[in-house]
Amino acid sequence: MAPSANAPAQADAKANPLDSLIAMVADDLKAVNRTIVEQMQSPVALIPQLAGHLVAAGGKRLRPVLTLATARLCGYEGAGHVLVATCVEFIHTATLLHDDVVDDSKLRRGRESANAIWGNEPSVLVGDFLFSRAFEMLVDHGDLPTMRLLSRACATLSEGEVMQLLTANDIETTRDAYLDVIRGKTAALFAAAARAGGMVAQRPEAELNALSTYGMNLGTAFQVVDDTLDYSAEQAALGKEVGDDFRDGKVTLPAILAIERGSDEERAFWQRCLGDQDIHDGDLEHAMELMRRHNALDDAQAQARAYVEEARQALEVFPDNPMRRILLDVADFSLERAF
Template structure:
């Protein structure tokens, strides 16, 4: 997909231009900050898998990346993050106001690209995804610092917040290729399951990775009081003293020196990092199974490798 990806990168650079100099400057900072381009890659690969030979998938892959980048800009403001992919976040460099407004600009550019494509079906898929992502963000805000959040409630948050854009990106391929609905639904499900697996591995990496490998500060989720699956499982498995620790550090955000190390020790002791990875493997297995209905070809092999990559990052 290297040739198509090069076209997507050119489309991204072209469409983030503006006579307001701060917009391409700030947008370029995050677009060029070393992201893996997983979501646009899904659009390119599923289009190829379905035998599509036109060019519509290029602009739509760029559109998907703009939606993703806009959510990152807004996320970093909400989370007060200083690092992303090992570099200063846009809000750390230019401030919150500029980051929010350029995020809004990128959302608007994404909708211009959708309209330019001319398909009401594509417009519905991506606009629905944008609304669901926003709902997921708000839902996560509501569950932040709530240590009694259930596993089901948490999974619903990440299905909305993370997996929905994976699903939409993967669904666009069969839509532009005009494939039957069963193939469209199979690839939408593939994207959703892959997105959940991806986020669950991210949750584990926040407690288990080296900072240099993670590209952000290890323990960010802990410091922000985010209730992720490793925390939920540790709280459920803990005794009274351990639950008191989680309430103090996550609910009350009363964190002291050594608390992150203690959180990691409790997770290792109860096996919650491995249990979270097991959940990720289950979703990855479902994603891989969704590809079985498609003919074996280089695009399917690439998508299968992508599933493996999402889980193997944990090692």
């Protein structure tokens, strides 16, 4: 049986909080990984091959780990959360496959993306398979409330991606519009994953809402930090090319802040690069200089810090124990990550 919320963490004292959280749900996560392998199988050989490529690429499995952790936080001692966490991971993996096609990304976690190896069509179709398999598992499990939660999250994810397409190349994009995008395409699944653990444990609505709030704010902070890293991190640490958002014309929070605070000449620069996609050698470096000049990266990080604080406050409804403390630390750690 996996450790309860009141058991001491078995992680190395020097481990970062996310590694400590993973250690606390290690047995559950092994069960999730076994279920992933079982449920990826198909007589169509390309499906497990392509899906397995992305799963094997690593990653912290943060979203399913949230489901496992919140179930244990709520005192759950059964095994039903393993299936739900697997469904969460399948949904996330499917969105990665689709996102890489939409973004024409050639790297995923430092390795060639699936679409770079097999092409766009197989990646989209295997993503569809994973979505379908997730809901097939929930139907077989007879878990209608969780199926409703995750299906709503899937719809929100799709809306967020469409909103991102609509705001791409538009330097008039506002902070509110940007937040709508990232809450849809990223934070909604964090919120659903966190809430799902409480639902498995059949906790009251107040606690479920607290878990949703934690997940939503953690996911929002996570994406803001990710968008900031795109202009400040080394490729080796980030696992993708620095400046991807700039080259793709994505108008993220650091760019929005720099545009708001810039001169007409600077605004013309952003329009040429982000709006018109007319990018020259040295433009990325100039964009990063403008962000430093206007304190855009630091202020974006400060905004992420505010979301982390909201996430922390949401967990106050739960009693103090090692699992709650680790979840609080994970929220703080989201500000410091370089991956």
